[in-house]
Amino acid sequence: MQPNGEICLESISKHVTECVAQGVKYVFVNGTTGEGYTMSMAERKSAVERWVQLSAGKLAVIAMVATESLPDMLDLAEHASHSGASAVGYQPSVFFKPDGIPAIVGILEMIASHSRGLPLYYYHIPIKTSVNIRCDALLDAVAAQQALGRLRTFRGIKYSDADLHILSNCIHNHAGAFDVAYGKDEQMLGALAMGAVGFVGSTYNYSGKASNRVIEHFNKGA
Numbered sequence: 001m002q003p004n005g006e007i008c009l010e011s012i013s014k015h016v017t018e019c020v021a022q023g024v025k026y027v028f029v030n031g032t033t034g035e036g037y038t039m040s041m042a043e044r045k046s047a048v049e050r051w052v053q054l055s056a057g058k059l060a061v062i063a064m065v066a067t068e069s070l071p072d073m074l075d076l077a078e079h080a081s082h083s084g085a086s087a088v089g090y091q092p093s094v095f096f097k098p099d100g101i102p103a104i105v106g107i108l109e110m111i112a113s114h115s116r117g118l119p120l121y122y123y124h125i126p127i128k129t130s131v132n133i134r135c136d137a138l139l140d141a142v143a144a145q146q147a148l149g150r151l152r153t154f155r156g157i158k159y160s161d162a163d164l165h166i167l168s169n170c171i172h173n174h175a176g177a178f179d180v181a182y183g184k185d186e187q188m189l190g191a192l193a194m195g196a197v198g199f200v201g202s203t204y205n206y207s208g209k210a211s212n213r214v215i216e217h218f219n220k221g222a
Contacts, residue, residue: 001035007043009050015205016054022208026200027051028089028158030064032128033202037094041072045079052084062121065111066091073107074114081116088115089158091123092131101133101141105151108142112153119155125183126161135159136169143174155179158200162187168194185211192218 002008019027029051030036030044039047048063055061063080065088067073073090080088090111098104104122112120126132135157145151159167160183170180172195182191185201188211204211 007039007047009046012047012050013054016051016058019205019208020058022204022206023212024059024204024208026060026062026086027055028062028064028200029085031089031091031123032125033205034064036064036066041067041075044076045083048080048085049083056084060086062087062089064089064091064123065115066093066123068093068095070107070110074110077111077115077118081114081118085118087119087121087155089121089123091125092129094129094131097129097131101138104131104133104138105141105145108154109145109151112151115153117153120151120153121156121158121179121181122154123158124161125158134166135161136166136173139170139174139178143177156181158183160184160200164190164194167191167196171195188214189218 029048036044048061051061063085065073065076065080067076077088088111090108092098092104098107108120108122122138124135142151142154156179157170158181159170162184167180167182179198180196181198181200182196183200185203188199192215
């Protein structure tokens with residue numbers, strides 16, 4: 001942000017360059033680290049547009065569309081699809097919280113209908129949202145919908161929780177049909193032991209090389 005509180009779009013070019021240098025492959029734009037909730041709709045749209053423009057051929061952009069307003073959320077989902085984002089992410093509202101997995105599935109279906117075929121991810125971060133669902137049960141519910149031909153674009157979960165037992169269930173249930181990216185950087189090794197292969201977190205912006213070496217050595221059994 002600039003000193004006057006406005007978003008500094010010019011800084012995104014440096015961020016893209018650093019992410020590529022760190023070996024990052026995907027970026028999650030307007031999430032919790034990016035302070036998406038503090039930004040106006042216009043700022044969030046302009047940030048996605050600039051990230052997509054500057055990341056072309058370098059990084060895949062996942063656009064967070066979560067807001068406290070459902071119409072705004074659907075608007076952001078449509079905008080992401082028009083802007084060239086690679087996927088969209090949904091995080092539950094933090095004031096009027098969804099009252100369980102069926103409500104979350106219903107919202108996911110609405111987002112899917114407005115994001116024009118883009119892969120859709122659920123962002124689980126209960127330490128921020130206090131929405132403490134079991135993500136393995138959410139995937140069960142989504143799988144049931146997909147068996148009926150619904151929610152076909154749902155791809156997986158960004159899982160930012162310390163419970164590695166549930167993480168393991170999410171990874172291994174349903175024959176690996178869903179992507180599960182782990183989001184607590186400090187537990188990377190534990191997540192690797194549970195079978196995680198993808199990671200999304202704040203520190204990878206500047207420590208991606210080191211983190212990729214950890215993954216490489218783990219996979220070699222070193």
